[in-house]
Amino acid sequence: RMETDCNSMELPNNTGFEEDSDYRDFEGTDVKDMRLEAEAVVNDVLFAVSNMFVSKTLPCAEDVAYINVETRERNRYCLELTEAGLRVVAYDFDQTDDRLQTPYHETVYSLLDSLSPAYREVFGNALLQRLEALKKDSQS
Secondary structure, three states, X not given: OOOOOHHHOOOOOOOOOOOOHHHHOOOOOOOOOHHHHHHHHHHHHHHHOOXXXXXXXOOOOOOOEXXXXXXXXXXXXXXXXXXXXXXXXXXXXXXXXXXXXXXOEOOHXXXXXXXXXXXXXXXXXXXXXXXXXXXXXXXX
């Protein structure tokens, strides 16, 4: 009979989920947590805006999260992230305005592209630099 010691496996002791009560409800489920999705969105495009972060004031749920963004033109927006996509819900951080009927965008790229010419330029330049780097790699 062979005994195995599970503790000898190289697993991290703390995944970070235990203490964070926001995530406790999601353990072991297939629920798509919008807060995690929102964090991923922020990490994707933070380099191309002045400031961007998930709202800590507005409530996040499994089906909605709010992201504050300040464009390089210094315009502030509060974005709502749902399964339908992203849309502007206010023209300031941590606000929602029910009277605002803005269209949903499938991606954060198309939303920011419509709001910020400076975003478009910075994102385009970053894309060009990556393409140039790929081109150099393939030639070496």
